[in-house]
Amino acid sequence: MEIKHHALAGVVEFTPRVFGDARGAFFESFSERVMRDAGVDVNWVQDNQSRSMRGVLRGLHFQHPPYAQAKLVRVAQGRALDVVVDIRRESPTYGQHVAVELDATRYNMLYVPVGFAHGFAALEDDTLFLYKCSNYYQPSSEGGLLWNDPALNIRWQLTDPVISPKDQIQPLLKDLQSPF
Ligand SMILES: Cc1cn([C@H]2C[C@H](O)[C@@H](COP(=O)(O)OP(=O)(O)O[C@H]3O[C@H](C)C(=O)[C@H](O)[C@H]3O)O2)c(=O)[nH]c1=O
Numbered sequence: 001m002e003i004k005h006h007a008l009a010g011v012v013e014f015t016p017r018v019f020g021d022a023r024g025a026f027f028e029s030f031s032e033r034v035m036r037d038a039g040v041d042v043n044w045v046q047d048n049q050s051r052s053m054r055g056v057l058r059g060l061h062f063q064h065p066p067y068a069q070a071k072l073v074r075v076a077q078g079r080a081l082d083v084v085v086d087i088r089r090e091s092p093t094y095g096q097h098v099a100v101e102l103d104a105t106r107y108n109m110l111y112v113p114v115g116f117a118h119g120f121a122a123l124e125d126d127t128l129f130l131y132k133c134s135n136y137y138q139p140s141s142e143g144g145l146l147w148n149d150p151a152l153n154i155r156w157q158l159t160d161p162v163i164s165p166k167d168q169i170q171p172l173l174k175d176l177q178s179p180f
Contacts, residue, residue: 001031003038006098008086010113012038013100018107027107029074030132040111042070044132052080052122052129057161059119060085060145060170064179067138071118071131074109075102078127080120081157085145087178088115095173097154104128115180117145121156143179144170 002015014034016027028034035042050058060083063069073082085097100110102120112118120129145152147163151173 001034006100008084008093008096008098008116009091010111011084011098011116012040012111013108014038014111015106015108029107029109030072035072035111038111040072042072042134044072044134046133046136048131048133049076050129052127053162054122054125054127055158055160055162056122056127057119057147057156057158057163057167058129059083059167060117060147061119062087062117062143063135063138064141064143067135067141068114068180070114070134071112072109073102073112073118073120073129073131074107075104076128076130077104078122078124079103080122080127080129082110082120083118083154083156084110084112085117085152085154085173086115087117087145087176088180089178091115095151097152099154117143119147121158121161123157143176145176146170146172149173
């Protein structure tokens, strides 16, 4: 397992060892021991999966405490540009982001700690996005950031993305009262 600690403290990328043979390939998609050894000590309670056609952009989302979620995200089919924005008020990297391409053929996955807004752009049709959450879905606690807020300066690799009505009216960073 290759482990990469990204520039935003707490964001960790895992690239598992893949065992290929004449039948195909095998890899361990989740290991509590690997997480713990990388300093990720989380109780996962919910798995999610979404399917998106190329050009869909979902995000940027988070849940307010006490329903804040850490996430472990990966792509089982297709490719996605995954983006996490640091919204921890006291963080020296507040408002900064990391963008990581998640690719089903590289099997890489990203740990997104509590305190980050999260979103992704589907770069291929039928991109299957899978993620573990450390807290249950609580719609009343949902928060967000506008995907194309100039202050975030995120290069999504998409023009004219397909976005939900909810995501078209998310707040700007300057107006965010971050709970973290
Ligand atoms: C997130 C979620 C949604 N839903 C229901 C609520 C809606 O009726 C429907 C679609 O929800 P939404 O439009 O919020 O789905 P996404 O835009 O993919 O939201 C996700 O997008 C970004 C990438 C994230 O990181 C979050 O995990 C999550 O907010 O699924 C549930 O029943 N449970 C859930 O955990």
